Amino acid sequence: MHALSLPTWWIHIASVLEWMLAIAAIVRWGERRQEPQWRWLALAMLPALVSAMAACTWHLFDNTEALRGLVVFQAFTTLIGNIALAAAAWQLLPAPRQA
Amino acid sequence: MTIVMPLFVAPLQGLAAAISAASSSALLEPLAGVDPAPLFVLSLLPYLAFLRWAGRSGRFPPLALRGFQFTLVFVAVTIVAAVVAELRFGHQLADVDPLHGGAEAFLTAANLMVLLGFSAAAADAPQPQGHEQVLRPGEDGVVHPEDEASVSDPR
Structure with a gap:
């Protein structure tokens, strides 16, 4: 785990924590507004979290060539996550209706 | 929020363990x-x-939308940093710590904007009061089923 300095580790951990808290904040924001569609956005943010875990795991193992597959997995989950985000934003487009 | 956090963390730790197990x-x-x-x-x-649909929906807190847009700045900085790492240092970005941390800091900033955007907005939003909720025209364009009589053709 020494490929990354302590500050760089903290920057990574902060990014991930913020993303998780943002997911929780979006759920809360949707509940406050009584707009259940926001839950889909929160759900759509989860693949990026998986992607981040893959990247951090690779860093944890000093970016070893043996785990190069993790980077590919990260890229794949990033693609899936962004498609999910686009879909979530799409269903937020029309006027919301009571569920 | 404090209740939700552990729910996320536990599966993530499991996932991280699964990933490292899978890697072996x-x-x-x-x-x-x-x-x-x-x-x-x-x-x-x-x-x-x-980004296009999120912006067009007009429903995102402005700061959160700017955060999601700022993520593109992180991507751009990462690309430049990766090229510099390769050409100047002969390593992949993840192995040039200052460039790696410096680029990733842009994502930390972007995510912070998303988080603060939704947190502040959620705190400001009035707690809905059952059926006393008043619809102001143009505020969010919500049409609730019980309001249908009022929006139907008056003839």
């Missing part, structure tokens, strides 16, 4: 031969669609 098996090996670069480039397209 042959699961990741077929993946290792794939070039991830086209996947990262391709993932930009749905993200641009996301």
Whole structure:
């Protein structure tokens, strides 16, 4: 785990924590507004979290060539996550209706 | 929020453990031969669609939307940092710590904007009061089923 300095580790951990808290904040924001569609956005943010875990795991193992597959997995989950985000934003487009 | 957090953390720790377990098996090996670069480039397209629709919906807190947009700045900085790492230092970005941390800090900033945008907005939003909720025209365009009589043709 020494490929990354302590500050760089903290920057990574902060990014991930913020993303998780943002997911929780979006759920809360949707509940406050009584707009259940926001839950889909929160759900759509989860693949990026998986992607981040893959990247951090690779860093944890000093970016070893043996785990190069993790980077590919990260890229794949990033693609899936962004498609999910686009879909979530799409269903937020029309006027919301009571569920 | 404090209740939700542990719910997320526990499965994530399991996931991280699963990933490291999988890595020691042959699961990741077929993946290792794939070039991830086209996947990262391709993932930009749905993200641009996301930004377009998120903006057009008019329903995102402005700061949160700016945060999601700022993520593109992180991507741009990462690309430049990766090229510098390769040409100037002869290493991949993840192995040049200052460049790696410096680039990732842009994502930390972007995510912070998303988090603060939704947190502040959620705190400001009035707690709905059952059926006393008043619809102001143009505020959010919500039409609740019980309001249908009032929006139907008055003839």
